[in-house]
Amino acid sequence: MRYCLLAFAALSIVACSTQAEKSVKPDINKSFLDPNLDVDKFVKRFETESREVFAKRSAIARACDMKAGGAIADVGAGTGLFLDFFARDVTTTGRVYAVELAPKFVERLQKRSVARNQPQVEVVQCTERDVSLREASVDTVFTCDTYHHFEYPRATLASIHRALRPDGTFVIIDFERIPGKTREWLLDHVRCGKEQVILEVTGAGFELLEEVPLGFEENYFLRFRRQ
Numbered sequence: 001m002r003y004c005l006l007a008f009a010a011l012s013i014v015a016c017s018t019q020a021e022k023s024v025k026p027d028i029n030k031s032f033l034d035p036n037l038d039v040d041k042f043v044k045r046f047e048t049e050s051r052e053v054f055a056k057r058s059a060i061a062r063a064c065d066m067k068a069g070g071a072i073a074d075v076g077a078g079t080g081l082f083l084d085f086f087a088r089d090v091t092t093t094g095r096v097y098a099v100e101l102a103p104k105f106v107e108r109l110q111k112r113s114v115a116r117n118q119p120q121v122e123v124v125q126c127t128e129r130d131v132s133l134r135e136a137s138v139d140t141v142f143t144c145d146t147y148h149h150f151e152y153p154r155a156t157l158a159s160i161h162r163a164l165r166p167d168g169t170f171v172i173i174d175f176e177r178i179p180g181k182t183r184e185w186l187l188d189h190v191r192c193g194k195e196q197v198i199l200e201v202t203g204a205g206f207e208l209l210e211e212v213p214l215g216f217e218e219n220y221f222l223r224f225r226r227q
Contacts, residue, residue, distance in 0.1 A: 021129075023151045025191045029128065032102035032149075039104050043079050052218055053144055053173060054081065061085030063212050063221065064142060064171060066094070071138040073097040073124075073163065075131050076146030078105055080112050086142075087118045097138065099124045099131050101149075129155040133163035140164075144173040145219070147197060148190040157204035161226060170206055170224040172197060176216075186218070194220050 031037065049055050061082055066072050066089040074082055077098035086096045098109045098121055106125050113121040126132040129152045131141070141160050150156045160170060175186050177193035192200075198208055206224040214221055 021152045021154050024153060025148075025151060028149055028151050028191075029101060032105070035103065037102060037104040039079070039108050042105075046079050046081060052216060056214055056216070057081060058085065059214055060144070060173065060221070061089070063214065064089075064140060066090050066140065069093040070140070071095040071097070072140040072142055073099050073131065073133055073138045075099040075126070075141055075143045075160070076101070076149060077109055077123075078102075080109050082142070082144065083109075083112070083118070083121055084116070087116075087120055090120060092120050094120055095138075096121045097124050097133060098122070099126050099133065101126050101128065128152060130159040131156065131163055133159070135162050136165045138163055138165065138168065140169045140171065142171045145175065147172050147174045148192075153200055154204065157201060157206075161205050164226040166226065168226045169209070170201070170226065172201070172222045172224070173219055175218055176220055182218070194222070198222065 047054055053060060064072065064086070066086060068089070068091040070090045071094055072086050072090065074086060074096065077083065077100045080098065083096060083098055090096060098113070100106050100109060100123070103125070106123055109123045113123065124132050141164060164170065174197065175190045176182055177187060177190045179187065201224055202208055205227050207227050209223045209225050212221040212223060
């Protein structure tokens with residue numbers, strides 16, 4: 001009984017800490033929450049060969065190493081760039097959670113999965129603090145150019161930790177932030193560099209496994225394991 005009370009107290013402290021967390025970059029998601037968001041504009045922006053992660057989308061998906069029957073959550077699924085690859089890899093025996101904050105993107109993703117006959121794809125509306133997935137429901141959480149949009153990283157990371165199964169993997173692809181090398185727009189838009197991301201994620205109960213070399217110019221690919 002004593003141990004149960006201690007565990008409950010520890011969970012309560014974590015919950016209070018994440019709820020009290022202040023925004024690390026206010027309004028970073030303001031444009032995505034706009035009820036009049038122009039989805040087609042973002043499709044043209046995100047799904048173009050000039051975007052590094054789009055050009056390398058097949059290699060990125062292969063590096064996630066999903067198997068038939070597996071479960072993956074694409075957090076910040078956006079326009080659905082990686083969903084076809086993940087749906088193919090897990091097959092209809094697996095599950096792909098397309099997790100998205102922007103209501104307009106949620107609508108697009110729902111229509112998209114129906115149009116492409118992908119019953120293994122489930123669209124999830126998340127919040128700014130929680131990925132809104134069931135506890136221990138996925139083998140892998142995948143984020144691409146999304147981590148810098150975590151306005152409340154401690155709370156969001158805690159929800160990702162809960163959603164992952166024991167020894168589950170957490171993939172982060174995001175922009176390098178190197179003064180003097182990184183484009184000025186990215187320096188302003190992206191709040192922290194790779195080293196800070198690693199500190200935040202390992203501090204949230206994850207172990208860094210590797211940085212995957214995919215020949216990126218502006219991005220990096222980190223793989224973590226849930227501890």
